[in-house]
Amino acid sequence: MIEVSNLVKKYNERTAVSGVSFSVKKGEILGFLGPNGAGKSTTMKILSAFIEASAGTVTVNGFNVASEPRKVKASIGYLPENPPVYTGMEVESYLRFAARIHGVEKTNVKKSVEAAMEKCGISDVRNRLIGNLSKGYRQRVGLAQAIAHNPPVLILDEPTVGLDPRQIIEIRNLIQSLGGEHTVILSTHILPEVQATCSRVVVIDKGKVVAEDTLDGIAARMQSNARLTITTAKDPKNLLPEIQKLDGVVSTSVGKTATEGEFVVYVECQKGSDIRSMISEKIVHANLSLLGLFQEKLSLEDAFVRLITVDENLDFKREDTQHV
Amino acid sequence: MFKNISLIAGRDLRSYFYTPIAYIVIAMFLILIGWMFSQLLSFYAQQVSQYAALSFGEKPKLVDSVIRPLFGNVNVILLFVAPFITMRLLAEEKKDHTIELLKTAPVRPIEIVLGKFLAGFILLLIMIAITFVYPAILYFISRPDWGVVLACYIGIACVSAVYISVGLFWSSRTENQIVAAVLTFGTLLFFWLIGWASHRAGPVWSDVLNHLSIIGHYSNFAQGLLDTTDFVFYFSFVGFALFLTNLSVRGE
Ligand SMILES: Nc1ncnc2c1ncn2[C@@H]1O[C@H](COP(=O)(O)OP(=O)(O)O)[C@@H](O)[C@H]1O
Ligand SMILES: [Mg+2]
Numbered sequence: 001m002i003e004v005s006n007l008v009k010k011y012n013e014r015t016a017v018s019g020v021s022f023s024v025k026k027g028e029i030l031g032f033l034g035p036n037g038a039g040k041s042t043t044m045k046i047l048s049a050f051i052e053a054s055a056g057t058v059t060v061n062g063f064n065v066a067s068e069p070r071k072v073k074a075s076i077g078y079l080p081e082n083p084p085v086y087t088g089m090e091v092e093s094y095l096r097f098a099a100r101i102h103g104v105e106k107t108n109v110k111k112s113v114e115a116a117m118e119k120c121g122i123s124d125v126r127n128r129l130i131g132n133l134s135k136g137y138r139q140r141v142g143l144a145q146a147i148a149h150n151p152p153v154l155i156l157d158e159p160t161v162g163l164d165p166r167q168i169i170e171i172r173n174l175i176q177s178l179g180g181e182h183t184v185i186l187s188t189h190i191l192p193e194v195q196a197t198c199s200r201v202v203v204i205d206k207g208k209v210v211a212e213d214t215l216d217g218i219a220a221r222m223q224s225n226a227r228l229t230i231t232t233a234k235d236p237k238n239l240l241p242e243i244q245k246l247d248g249v250v251s252t253s254v255g256k257t258a259t260e261g262e263f264v265v266y267v268e269c270q271k272g273s274d275i276r277s278m279i280s281e282k283i284v285h286a287n288l289s290l291l292g293l294f295q296e297k298l299s300l301e302d303a304f305v306r307l308i309t310v311d312e313n314l315d316f317k318r319e320d321t322q323h324v
Numbered sequence: 325m326f327k328n329i330s331l332i333a334g335r336d337l338r339s340y341f342y343t344p345i346a347y348i349v350i351a352m353f354l355i356l357i358g359w360m361f362s363q364l365l366s367f368y369a370q371q372v373s374q375y376a377a378l379s380f381g382e383k384p385k386l387v388d389s390v391i392r393p394l395f396g397n398v399n400v401i402l403l404f405v406a407p408f409i410t411m412r413l414l415a416e417e418k419k420d421h422t423i424e425l426l427k428t429a430p431v432r433p434i435e436i437v438l439g440k441f442l443a444g445f446i447l448l449l450i451m452i453a454i455t456f457v458y459p460a461i462l463y464f465i466s467r468p469d470w471g472v473v474l475a476c477y478i479g480i481a482c483v484s485a486v487y488i489s490v491g492l493f494w495s496s497r498t499e500n501q502i503v504a505a506v507l508t509f510g511t512l513l514f515f516w517l518i519g520w521a522s523h524r525a526g527p528v529w530s531d532v533l534n535h536l537s538i539i540g541h542y543s544n545f546a547q548g549l550l551d552t553t554d555f556v557f558y559f560s561f562v563g564f565a566l567f568l569t570n571l572s573v574r575g576e
Contacts, residue, residue: 048428074430084425086335088342097335101328101429145425 001026001153001183002047007056009042009207016042018207019056024200029179031198032187039207040187041081044157047185048078061152074103077151077182079159083142087131091122091141094130095148102149116148119174136167143171147178154184160193172196227296228267229255230279233289235263242282243267246275262291328431332439333446336413340447349408350451353401360397361458364390365465386462387469392546395476398455399483399542402448403512406484407505409447410491413440414573419499433574437492437566444488452480472548479545482558486538487512489565496572512538 002024009017017039024030034040045051047058049069058065061075086094095113104112117123120140125133130141139162146154159175160168175197178184188194194201195215203211230236240252248270255264269275276293283290340346371384417423426436456477462468491508498504519537522530534540538561541554 050424050428070430070432073428076428078424078428080421080424080428082421082424084420084422086339086422087420088339097331098425098429100331101426101431103430 001028001061002185003057003059004043004047005057007043007046007058008054009039009046009051010054016207017046017053020204020207020209021056022202022209022212024183024185026183027180028200029175029184029186029198031194031201032185032204033189033191033194033201034187034204035189037206038189038204040189040204041157043204044078044155044185044187045080048076048080048155049073050078050080075151075153077102077146077149077154079142079146079154079156081157081161083138084145085130085138085141087129089130090127091130091133092117092126094141095144098145099148102151104149112148112150113144116144119147119177120144121170135162136164139163140167140171143174147182152183154178154182156184156186158187158189160188160190226269228269228276228279229292229294229296230265230267230283230290231257231292231294232263232265232283233261233291234287236265236283236286236288239282239286239288240265243279246278248275325432325435328435329439329442332426332431332436333442336440336443337446340409340443345408346447349405350454353405353451354454356401357394357398357455357458361390361394361461364393386466387472390462391459391468391472391476394458395480395546398452398480399539402452402480402484402487403516404509405451406444406448406487406491406512407508410444410488410495410508411501411505412495413444413492414495414569415499415501415504419501427573434570437496437570437573440495441488441492441566441569444492445485448484448488449481452477452484469548472546475545475548475550478550479542479554482545482555483538483542485562486515486558486565489562489569490515493565493569493572496569 004023005021007017007020008015020039020043022030032040032043042051046053046065047060049065049072052066060072063071063075065072086097089097092113095116096109099109099112099116100106114123117126120143122137122140122144125137130138133141139159143156143159146156156175160171163171172193175184175186179199186193186197198215200214201212202209237254240254243249243265244252250268250270252268253266255266257264267275267279274295276295280290280293368384368386368389371389375381375383414423417426427433459468459473487508490511491504494507494511495501495504497507515536515538517537518533519540522533522537525533535557541557544551544554
């Protein structure tokens with residue numbers, strides 16, 4: 001239903017999206033997961049033909065976004081980051097306009113708008129000015145706008161942002177109910193959102209796809225890895241290439257510690273390969289004064305955090321980490 | 325094509341009345357024109373009574389004393405009014421992100437541009453149409469030259485189309501409505517005054533500058549003359565401005 005290949009978007013000199021490829025099958029709900037600034041919104045704006053790509057191709061519903069943008073637009077319902085609502089209009093007349101401009105015939109407008117309001121739970125505010133609605137209701141009006149013309153494809157950019165927990169659950173249920181009949185891409189920076197609504201996930205970071213799998217697949221893949229945290233009293237930099245060469249090591253990285261005179265190294269290794277004794281030997285051999293050696297299993301949450309995010313709560317920052 | 329244009333034009337036209345600004349602008353416009361009309365009329369009455377008393381010179385004509393100056397003033401006032409009408413057309417859509425709704429709907433950019441243009445143009449035409457009460461009042465006093473009145477209205481409509489197209493262009497270039505209004509006013513004033521510069525320019529340039537003057541082309545209408553060159557000028561001016569607006573809407 002949606003094919004994205006080698007998508008690149010440059011804003012002047014800045015590359016927001018660099019070589020993103022993925023595809024979405026009919027009826028699927030795809031989670032587009034990544035931290036702020038990863039390039040989610042940029043990708044979605046290109047998919048919905050709001051902005052043009054610098055390179056790469058996108059086809060939606062069999063139409064190329066660059067050569068047949070209007071056919072693509074007719075196939076899509078799009079909820080941008082900021083709901084595109086006219087604050088001076090009443091909810092119902094706004095939705096009528098949105099439906100009409102998306103090609104719904106005059107005779108069907110009332111029915112379509114009625115159904116969309118019903119699904120999004122905004123029937124009771126139909127005569128209110130959108131400008132007087134709360135953020136949560138505006139978001140729902142935005143969502144109703146996206147589904148009013150019953151498009152085969154829905155592109156939802158962070159649809160639950162700014163909602164309270166109860167509204168979040170309602171919107172998630174709504175999105176889930178839209179799967180099957182509609183093909184949905186939903187972007188988010190929140191992992192539980194993906195777990196709650198999506199069947200498959202594409203993880204994006206710094207404009208690149210870092211993982212694409214089913215939820216179970218990613219969990220399995222990541223959980224099979226274990227992470228060693230090694231603390232030493234002397235800088236272990238020179239030892240890293242040697243550790244990297246050991247059997248079963250996936251990656252090594254230097255972390256940062258708050259404590260003066262302590263150095264931290266993270267070693268990710270495959271399941272089943274316990275290399276703790278080998279590493280401790282090497283460190284002792286190199287006279288680095290081993291202070292600690294700790295093995296942890298990566299949970300799904302950790303796996304995603306490691307994949308996508310430089311979280312403020314972590315004791316290291318991705319930028320400071322040197323991958324060897 | 326026409327369905328989308330009229331949808332957009334209709335929504336925008338209605339949206340003028342969501343806020344008080346349109347009411348205020350229209351009210352001010354009508355009050356100003358009404359005041360000018362009464363001034364012109366009382367001056368005309370003075371001229372007529374003088375003529376009757378002295379029986380000297382030519383009998384003052386309604387067309388020269390009231391109609392022509394009145395419509396000339398309408399043009400000037402619209403120069404101030406139009407930027408307020410056009411400033412929000414696209415700038416506001418960009419600021420409020422509603423442009424994303426229009427640009428991700430199966431609508432051509434030119435349909436957006438023409439819809440917006442029509443919304444502003446029709447609002448100005450409505451305002452201009454209301455001023456017809458003044459020539460209608462003249463009907464009870466004397467017999468105005470309806471040919472000249474009609475030509476003046478056609479001329480004002482042409483000038484208004486230019487105002488709206490320039491305003492729409494600047495509204496497409498910025499998110500800031502005030503910036504759009506100021507740039508519109510500056511540009512329109514420039515094309516108004518360009519005729520003055522022609523007096524000092526050389527023979528060729530004088531012709532060129534005169535030809536580019538918005539108001540220069542209006543003078544024929546004020547005389548009750550409809551000339552194709554004037555229509556061609558206004559039509560191509562508006563066409564060019566809308567073409568640039570279309571590029572700007574498409575490009576971002
Ligand atoms: N209009 C723009 N001009 C310049 N840079 C932009 C623009 N829009 C986004 N960016 C940059 O592109 C990157 C990706 O942004 P975005 O797609 O909005 O990320 P996300 O939606 O994942 O948070 C960010 O670094 C952002 O600063
Ligand atoms: Mg975003």
